[in-house]
Structure formats: structure tokens, C-alpha cells
Amino acid sequence: MTLTHNPGDGRTPLGPSPVSGTGTVPRIDVAQRTEPYTRTDPFDRPAAHEVAWTDPVTGARGWLVVHTLVGGLATGGTRMRSGCTRDEVADLARCMATKTAAFGLPVGGAKAGVDLDPRSPGALGVLERFFADLRPWLERSWVTAEDLGVAQSDLDVVFTRLGLDQSFHAAMLRSPDPAATLARVREGLAARDGDGLPLGDVIGGYGVAQACLGAAAALGSDPERTTVAIQGIGTMGGGAAWYLHEAGVRVTAIADAAGTLFHPRGLDIPALLAARDHYGEIDRATVPADVEVLPRDAVLTVPVDILVPAAVSYALREESVADVSARVVVEAANSATTPAAEERLAVRGIPVVPDFVANAGAAAWAWWLLQGQVGTDPQDSFNRLRTEMRGKVAHMMDAWRTDHTVPRRSAWGFAAANLEALAGREITIP
Template structure:
């Protein structure tokens, strides 16, 4: 099952059946509430004129306004955006965030745009996005977007409305109403979840052998936190490939080199490993923190980790999930493990509404309590109903969404 939206619907219906969710609610959740498909135009610096496909999906807003990321990637598809919108509906619900699931983006290679061009399409995206606003639909950042794009989007929204409204856009820098701790939130949340899961599965993290696929913002953050508590991060990778050292890599040193622009395959003095080989290394903990569908029916039987914690969205296909379950390898699903960014976006919203901004200690304290609470609720249901953590997390989320849908009289 390679179609990411079909995979998302498969997870929805399997969890719905196991959790005895109202079939009408499942039918409602089998399609987005609203899909926007529009064009974004750009006058290039060289005089060329481009028209790009843009999408925004408001999947379900029973629990609150739809919120989450905006991708600027060349291979973006509507099915991908719909799947991610459903994932965000579940992620917000299981994490106790009063928000619905949304996702959007532009089919463009952001790395090939100048700052002026990037600003132009960011502002155009907001101008063309309808409806929008803090009580309706709130775009955040994702692949190809970040502090710059979100600042431009906020400014465009405020120029249009004439109202100061930092809560209209998520993932902004603190200088324009964002929150401290947002850049590290996803990686830190994965670290908190990894500690909980390791305890429940009797894995001692001090000295544990860890493999991390993906050494961007998320992968590097979680690798560094684990390195600091004594874990041996034996292999990491980026888009170019990976490196391995059974004695443990110097993560802070690697992070400095990567931040300076180095690709892992170009670093001298390391044993090279492909991204595919890296996933099959013998280790205590595997964290796929790169892209979707990397653990699939073709390689799942060769996974040797004792525990898998999903740092990326959708890194494990449904077929692979079943194989890993049969092998007795627990998987902590993305909707719980990488919810730190979504949770801290909620904190950003609270601070924007109240104009009361927190320090990093307050953000991290609240994040730890909320994300470990989501893990505990999912773990308890998994034990009670004898479910995988993925199915139990979806069951917890679906029960919350279902209650809101039914109370609103939608089904």
C-alpha cells in the first residue's frame, strides 16, 4: 500500500473497528471537510513567470480550528496533504490539543528560490488561502518552510486584516509572537517519549545502541539528547547516505559539521552505510526521522531493533507494521512520538492570544507533562485491549473526536 492517503485510511478503519468507534464517525473522517486547490504565481528574478499548484486541507475541526504545517516541496501531492491532515487530526486529539487537523503547501522546490521569490510565494499562499484566521485555519511550518516564511505569512495576514494577530500563523520566531523552544520541540518530545517507552520495554538507555535515520532538525536534536544521557548513537544518515561507528558517534561534532553545510557522505574517517542498510542495523533503538514509508513490506523482516520510535510522519507502512508486530518489535507511532511540535504550536497560540510569553523552562515542563500523558493514555489502552501502540493511540484520539462529533450533532 504505497499511497499515503490509502495507508492513513487503513489505519483509521482498523483502529475504528478495534475501538468500536461509531461507523458514521469513521465515514465522516474518511474524507476531508474542506479541500482548497489553487494556483500561486511567481515572477522569477530572471524574468520568467511560473504558476505553481498549491493545496490546503482542513480535515476535521470537531475539536477546534484546523492547524498545522505548510510544505514547499517539488513532489507535493493532494493525497499526501490529505493524509497529513488526517494524521494531524489524530495527533492533536491524542495529545489533548484543542485543534483539528490541517495541512497545506505549494508544489515547488524552495531550495531553488531566492529570498525574494520565497517571500513572494509565501505571501501569495496566504492571500489565496480562504478561509483563514486564528479561529478557522492556522498554517504552520513544515518541509521547505520555517521562521522566514512564517514571518512573511503573518505579516501578509496582518496587512490584509489590519489587525495584530500573532495566533493566525504558527511556527514563527519569538520576535514576532512565536514561542521559545519551538525549533527543538519535536526532537525533545521524541526524547521524552523514548524515555517512557524504554522504561516500559526494559531498555536501559545509558549505553543503548541507537540508530537515527535523518539528521536534520528533528534527528539531530533527538540524537544529541540521547548522546547526552549516555546512549551510543552508532549510526545516523541524511539524504546523501549514512555513517556508522559501533563505538558511538560524536554527535555534537557531527552536528557542527552538518550545520556548516556538510553532507554525511562527504565526511572523511567514517564507515559509510546507505539509508537502506542503516535501517537494518542490529541495535537497541531505531528512530526513523526522515521521510515516509521507509520501513515497508520489503525490509520489515530485516529490522533488528528492539524498539522503533517514529520521528518522521508515516515512516512505517501498514504491511510493515504487521510484520514488526509478528516479530515482537514494538513501534511507538508518529502521532504520539513526534507530537512535540504540534503541542508547542498550541502553546504558541496561547501565548499569542494572551500576550503572556513563557520562558523555556515553562515550555519544556508543560511539553513533558502533555506528551507523556498522551503516551500513557495510549499505552494503557494498548494493554487493556491488547493492541499495538499505533492502534491504541488512534483509538484514544478517535474516541475524543467521536465524542465531539456526536455532541455537535454531525452524525
């Protein structure tokens, strides 16, 4: 089962630069510019609704946090992992609300989580009982999806057992013809890209790759001169690695649970991805002899242009920032950087493209699909996501280059404006 220093004006030039590898990072004189570092998150407010749950059979605990409703709907995945907490779920729900608003999606943000090892016997039964007790939410207001420890196939099994069409059920009921809408959505979900990969599996990673390419453009770096390190090569990290490689970017380091693989001239990404097992670990027997095997956390410190934490939340903490050599961080994992770490990175001249923009590709695409804005032609989906992601990253990086407004703050600005514009809107699904 898958339940798997520029001392003069405090500015860092972002024009063309030599190929990375020196490990030198300009510093900002933060004493001159304190205002851009103030964290005034407009989404940092109490959740609209919260449900705590205890499994009557195993005692496992779970939570649903609905941070924001738009038109009576909220969307957000369901995760299952040992050690999952209410605070984690609440933080992710807030992030999801910010994510949907950043892309102007007509839906609020939510998240669910169960504190259980997804490999445990009976995990699917726990998930089924969790959803059974939350059925009123699933029928009326909450659209869920796969997340850490829970695959879409698991959701499909459980929703079938519960007599619900699938995890888009609450949105489908807004359609005048739910059966036709369901057929259209299923057709879109079954579409494959030019490499034969299911579009729904790779669109999120494609979005992260486009965020990286947008950041590289702001750095004045062509794809062929850009180096990237990726922590985590599951669905998101692996997809980002694939599309970056296709764009000509040198992915020089990738990390899985067993360690970091590094090659300064770039790794053979297709071969390494093909050697992953069910849990996203690379078979070390297939790794070429000229690839250096490093400790797992080394991926955070190798000299590259762009660092992509795509594995776990809070991978970049305050104590690890001094060793980061990248010129920009692109968050593929939710809450990959702690607030204190992000501030320290900004002081060092390293901007962080926030998760709620960089990893929002799958969420945005799902709602474009639901609304009939994209269909079965994968190129339409790629073009739409590339245009929106590049535009948002360019806006954030321009604000950073102009007055050192950190990317997260400028993204909060357009997300809040979008949410205000959505207030009172009735959601219809064609």
C-alpha cells in the same frame, strides 16, 4: 532561502534484555491474535474542506486540506517540495487531526502543500500567492507553521507582506487582546533552552527523545544501555539525537542524504550536528576515521534497540521490514511506516510508536503557549511535554505488552475520546 516468537502465548516479553546487537527479533503467532491488527482508524473519513490551487504565474499546484475543525479552528503546517501531491497533503491533514486530538488540543487538523522545489527561483513568491488566495482561511480558521521545505522565517516574511501579524493570526483573533497575546507568544517563541537553542526549534525533537526514552523504559532498558539509530538529522531528527545524547543514550547510527554514519559505541552527536550544512547534511571531512560510512538505507537495518525514522514519509515499506533489527520503531517523520510494513513489524514483535504521538511535541507546545499554559521558562515546557509524552507511550506499550494491541490502535482510542470531549467547545485564547 530555507524553503528547505514466542510460540507459547504469542507474546513478546518486554522486560530487561541484553544490550542489543544480536539482531534477533521475537515473532508473534498472529494466528492466535488477529483482532489487534485490524486497522479501524476513527479519523479515516473525508476531510471537512479541501481547496485546490494553481499558481497563475508558474503553474505550480497546491492544496489545503482541512480534515477537522474544532471550535472553528484547524492547525497544520505548509510544505513545499517537488512531487507533493493532493493525497499526500490529505494524509498529513488526517495525521494532524489525530495528533491534536491525541494531546487533547482544542483545535482541528489541517495541512497545506505546494508541488515545487523550494530551491527554485521565485519560490517565496509562489508561497506568497498561495497564501494570498487562501487568506480567508488564514484570517478565520487555519493556523499554519513551518514544514518540509518551508521555514518559519519564510512564513514570517510572507505574512508580513500580506499584512497579517504571523501564522497564528486566526487564533490570535480569539483573544480579547490580540496585541498582548501576540507579544506573549513571541516572547515564548524567543525563549532558549539551557544550551542556548531556540525552544521552538528543539521542542519537537525533545518530544521524540522522550518518546524514545519512554519506549526504552517499557523495554526494561536504562538510557545508558539503550542504542538508537536515527534516519534524518534535520530539525526533528537532529533535536532527538541531541536530547538522547544528553540523556546518556548511545546514538550509534545517523543518516543524512549522503549515507549512514555508524559507530557501535556511539557517535559524537554534538560534533556531527555542528558539522551540518543548511540542508542537514554532515560535512564528511569532519567525520572521525573510526566512524563507519554505510549506504543511506543501512540506518534502517543496523542492530539497535530503537529505530527513529525522522526523514521522509513511507521510509519503512513492506519489502524492507524483514531486515529491521530494532526492538521498537518510534516514528519522528509523518507517516514514516506504511500500513503493510507496520503490520509485518507487529507480527515480528516490533511495535511502532505512531507519528501522531511521537512527533507531536512542537504542535502541542505551540498551543500550550497560545493558551498561556507555558511561558518563557523552558523547563516548564520540557516538564509538561516529558510528562505527557511518557504517559502516552507507557499506555501504548502497556497495551502492547498485555495483549499485543498495537500502539497505533490504543492511541486512536484516547485520541478519539479526546476529540469527542472537545465537541462543541468554544475556543478562547487568553
